[in-house]
Amino acid sequence: MNEVAAAIADPVRREILLMLRDRALSAGQIADRFAISRPAVSRHLRVLREAGLVSDVADGRRRVYALVTAPLDELTGWLDRLTRPSGWQHHLDALETEVYRTRRERTSAPPLEETA
Structure with a gap:
């Protein structure tokens, strides 16, 4: 529970979760919606993945992320x-x-x- 709470403490990560609520998105699609660097978005996605809040699948050269609500x-x-x-x-x-x-x-x- 602590890891999940820490993951959603950041407003960027909460926004990413809201974006993924309706459909899976590629890392590039997620990054395009923020005024921060792609590596920063990648770090946020890693935190969410490690907390079990998102899953990712390789689709060619890109990664597609989906929301996981169970945690x-x-x-x-x-x-x-x-x-x-x-x-x-x-x-x-x-x-x-x-x-x-x-x-x-x-x-x-x-x-x-x-x-x-």
Whole structure:
């Protein structure tokens, strides 16, 4: 998970992943979309490949890259646990809902008549 998180920490690499979301692209097609050198794009692709986020295939003299989303599953699960309410928060939210419901019922109920 750490390698995946480190790989997507860079904005250029995140943009490359978005580019590959729709279709596989050659290294040249990817490099053409950036204002950085081809060797720099190649280094970014290597980091993504080593993290398992892209796969590459030789097609003649060029390399074609495709997105691999499986390594993101562990990171997504961790982020989900981080952003979901904790057990206590869930119970406190339920208690708050119950308190407000009880208050509403008390204010909307007709007053009880006293018998003497």
